[in-house]
Amino acid sequence: MTGDLILDVSDLKVHFPVRMGSGLRPNTVPLKAVDGISFVLHAGETLGIVGESGCGKSTLGRAILSLVRPTSGHIAWLGEELTHMEKRALRDKRKDLQLVFQDPLASLNPRMTIGEIIAEPLRSFSPERTSADRGRMVRDMMSRVGLSPQMTNRYPHEFSGGQCQRISIARAMILAPRLVVLDEPVSALDVSIQAQIINLLKDLQADYGLSYIFISHDLSVVRHMCDRVLIMYLGQVVEQAPVHTLFERPAHPYTINLIQAVPIPDPVKERAKQGPVLMGDPPSPLDPPSGCRFHPRCLRAEATCKTRAPVLETVGTGHEAACFRWRESL
C-alpha cells in the first residue's frame, strides 16, 4: 500500500506570541500550539492526526502547507526543505499540496459561482489553458466528485453541506496534488453524509495515488479511513501506531481514554462500559503542566510524571508512545 517517503517532518514547532497582562510592558507568552512534532508520510498513505479541540491539530496541518510559519523545525517535501523556501518556489510546491477545510460553506467564497471556485487553482497555476479547456476540466471533476456538471453557475449557499464539501474536494483535486491535508473534512456533516464523503475520498485516493493527512477528533472515522495514526495532546505526539495496533493495543493512557470514550451504538453495552473516563478539560497550552503534560488527568500518574517529560519510546513495530508506564497497558 505505501510507497516512497514523500514528507518528513522533524521537530516542528509553531509558537504564537500571546500578550499577557496589561500596562506599559505586557509580557509575551508563547502559545505552543505545535511543540516538537516529528513524523514521516509515504506515498499513498493516510495518516490520521487525532486529538481534543485546541491540541494543535489544525495548526500542524496548516504549518505543513506553509500557511502558518513554523517557529523552528524542518518540513522536507520530496527531500526539499519547505520552511525556508522562497515565496516563488513555495508557490510552485502548492500545486502538490492541497487542503480541505472543516466548514464546507466558509471555505467557499460566497460571491463566486462554484465553476469559478473549482477553476481558481487552474487559473492560478496554468493560466495558459483556454477557458473552454478549464470549463471541461471543471465539469469532469464535478462529475467525478458526484456533482451535476450543470450546476457550475450556482453559488455556494444553494448547496447542502455535503455538496459544499464535494466542491471543496473538487477544488483541491483539480490540480492532481500528491498530498491533501483534510482538516476535519466530515465533522460538520451528518453521519450519513460523512460516509459518502469518506468513500469519495477513498475512491479518489485509489484513483490518483494520493496521500492524505486526515485531521479528526472522531476515532471511528479515523479507524475506517487511516493507515497510521498520530495521537496529539497539547501540541505533542503522545502515541503513534498503525491503525489496527492502535485500536487493539493502545499503549498511552490518553489513547486508552479516547478509545474508551467512543460511543457504542447499543445502549445496553454503552451503559455497561467499564474503565477509566477522561476527566476535566485539557490544560491551557499557555501554561502546560510540568513533566508529562498529561499527568493531571492521568490515572496512572506517579511522582516522576510530574517532574520528567517522557519521550517517544518504541513499543512495537511502527508503534511509539510517550509514557513511562506504557508496559502496563499491553
Place this chain on the structure above:
Amino acid sequence: MTQKEMASDEDIANGAHGLADAPERRRLHISPLNQRRLHNFKKNKRGVWSLWIFLILFFISLFAEFIANDKPLVVSFEGGFYFPVFAAYPETAFGGDFPTEADYRDPFVQELIEKEGGWVLWPPIHYSYQTINLDPPTPAPSPPSSENWLGTDDQSRDVLARLIYGFRISVLFGLTLTIFSTFVGVAAGAVQGYFGGWVDLLFQRFIEIWTSIPQLYLIIIIAAVIEPNFWILLFILLLFSWVALVGVVRAEFLRARNFEYVMAARAMGVGNTKIMVRHLLPNAMVATLTFIPFILNGSITTLTSLDFLGFGLPPGSPSLGELLKQGKDNLQAPWLGVTAFMTIAVMLSLLVFVGEAVRDAFDPRKN
C-alpha cells in the same frame, strides 16, 4: 455501496432543477441580495427623487454652452449656416472690419447679419460665464431684470450663467476627486488590512499624523506658492481626501483576511493581489459605496470653501464659492448671496438624501 450510488440520493433533488434553470442564470445577473437593495433604495422616495433631480440638473449643466453663451447656436448669413458655438468665425466673415472673432452681442455685428436677411438663433441666456454686460441698468452689481434673470455680479457678469457653469465645475470636480480618493483610499486600506502587522501599524501612525495636519492651511500655503488650476487643485485636495475610506476598507480586510476561503485561496497559490481583488474587495464594496455620496459632498464643500477664500480655481472661473464671496462683499445686493446659498444648499441636500437612501439600502438590518 459505491460512492456514486451514495452521492446520487443527495444530489438528485437539487440536480433535477439545476438542469432546468442553469443556462438562463448568467444573462440577467442581479443577485437576490442586490435586488433587495435596489428595492430598498426605490422605496425611499426622497432619495429617488433627489437622485433624479440631481441627475437632471447635472445633465443640463453638462450642456451649459448651449444654454448660456454669448455666441449664437446658429447663424444664417447670405444663405450659409454658421455654428459659432463650435467654431470661431472672424468678423470679416459677416462683412465686418476686424479679422478677430466676431462679437455677436455687438449691435453692429447683429445689424450686419440681419441686413442681408440672415437670422440668429441664440441660447436662452445670452451670456457666458465671463461675458460682461456693458450696458447694465444700474452700476454693477445690478438687480435681476429681464436681461439678467438673476442679476449681475460686481463685474457686471450674468449670475445665472455663472451659476450654471459653476454648478457643472463643482460637480465635475467633486466627482473626479471622489473617484480618485476612492481608488487611493481603497488601495491603501486594502494593503493595510491584508498585510496587517507592521505594515498596518506604521501606516496607521502615518495616517494619524497626516490627518492631524491642519489641511486647509496647508492647502492655502500650497495654493499661494503654485497658481492652482483644476488639476493642481485636484491633486492638492487628493493629498488629504484619500484617508476618508482607509478606515472602513482596512477594517473589512482585517476581518475577512482570516476567512477560510481566503486561506483556501492562499493554499491554492493565488497571488496576494488576486486574493485582495477577487476575494476580499467585494466584502469592502458595501462600506465603500455607502460612503461615496458623502465623500462627493465633502469634495464639493472643500472646493467651495477654497473658492470662497480665494485660493481655489483661477480668478475668473465660474464658481459657487466665488459667488458666495461676492454675496458677502456686497450685502446691498442680496441676489448674489441668496442665489449662491440656495444653490449650494439644494445641491448638498440632494446629495445627502441620495447618500442616506444608499446607506439604508445597504443596511443588512433593513429588509
